[in-house]
Structures are given as C-alpha cells and as structure tokens.
Amino acid sequence: MSQANLAVDPHAAVMEESPFAIPSSKLVMWLFIISDAVTFGAFLFAYGYIRNASTDWPTPFEHASIWNALLMTFILVTSSLTILFAVRAAQNDDRAGAFKWTLITAGGGTLFAILHLREWSSLIGEGVRMFQNPWGAPMFGATFFTITGLHMLHVIGGVIALTVVALTYRAGRYSAKHIEIWSLYWHFVDIVWMFVVPMVYLLNMKR
Numbered sequence: 001m002s003q004a005n006l007a008v009d010p011h012a013a014v015m016e017e018s019p020f021a022i023p024s025s026k027l028v029m030w031l032f033i034i035s036d037a038v039t040f041g042a043f044l045f046a047y048g049y050i051r052n053a054s055t056d057w058p059t060p061f062e063h064a065s066i067w068n069a070l071l072m073t074f075i076l077v078t079s080s081l082t083i084l085f086a087v088r089a090a091q092n093d094d095r096a097g098a099f100k101w102t103l104i105t106a107g108g109g110t111l112f113a114i115l116h117l118r119e120w121s122s123l124i125g126e127g128v129r130m131f132q133n134p135w136g137a138p139m140f141g142a143t144f145f146t147i148t149g150l151h152m153l154h155v156i157g158g159v160i161a162l163t164v165v166a167l168t169y170r171a172g173r174y175s176a177k178h179i180e181i182w183s184l185y186w187h188f189v190d191i192v193w194m195f196v197v198p199m200v201y202l203l204n205m206k207r
Helices: 003-008 024-053 063-091 095-125 139-170 176-204
Strands: none
Touching: 024 139, 024 176, 063 095, 063 139, 063 176, 095 139, 095 176, 139 176
16 A cells, blocks of 8 residues: 555555455345345256156146247347346436336336236136146146246336336436346346246146
C-alpha cells in the first residue's frame, strides 16, 4: 500500500479486495440458482426412479397435450430472448426499451402459467389426483403435479419479480445490473423446463 493511497483514503489499509470477480448481488443469485438446480435435479431423479420402478406407469398425453407443451416451450424460449433484449437496452441506458422488454418477458411468463393451469384443469377433469388416476400407477399424479407445480411456482415468482424490477427501474431506483441479475433467474427457469418436457411429457406420450 503506497503512502499516496493512504493519504487519499486513510481506511484503505484495513480494506481488503473482494475475493470474487462478480458483485455480491449476482453471486447471491448464482448461489440460489445452484441450490435450486440441486432441488430440481433431486425431484427429476426421484421421478425417473419411481417411473422405472412402476410396471403400469400411465402414458396419458395425446398429441394435443404434446402440442400444448411445445407451445409452452416456445413461449418460454421466446421470453428468454426478450429478457436478453431488456438487458441489452438497460446496458445502453435505454430505460423505455428495457422497461418494455422486461414487461413483455413477464407477459410471456403469465401466458405460460395460464396454459399450464388450463392443462392442470383438463387433467383434474379426467380424474387425475395426487395419488390416483384412471390409467395406472397412482404416483403419476403426485410426481406430475409436484414437478410441474414447482416449476410453475418459479415462473409465477419470476413474473412478479420482473414486474417489480421493471417498474422500479423505470422509476430510476434500479440500474441495469438488477435486470441482468433477474435475467439469470429467468434463463434458469427456461433451462429447467428443457428437462421437464422430455421426461414428464414426451416419455409419457400415448402410443
């Protein structure tokens, strides 16, 4: 530590550089994503074990259900693109553009949740419950509603968070880093869905 630096900042002698290369707020989000990835991984592993251990696992999803899942996938992937536009606009200090694209992303998440709830309503109408269904292994409902429900809860939470961030950013109390941090969360939600679709939907397609 030079004498010149001590003269400018008398507290510099007792301050240590951060051991991390990223801001604390982004680090916290990454740690949350890692822990959440472990949670989803455990649920998907348990799902795979239960499915393989069951001799009469239901395959109830017809082409209409698969197309609905693919539509939800398209919406979620598109929303990952729009949040990238939001981050780019925020980094260019385009507050109007960042606000617009963040809300469009939240709108995509809302549409995803609506389609998912409609699918749930249809399955419940066919007699699917947590521990019973008309087709076979009773654990199908428990695993399906748990995995897709946990993911949908993340989507709804992300929609609320993105809406709050967009409004606060437009008011000037948040910066581009806040939109960037929550974009990481949104991309994580998208990636998780890429594992849910083949395991929960495509492998259970009616043949």
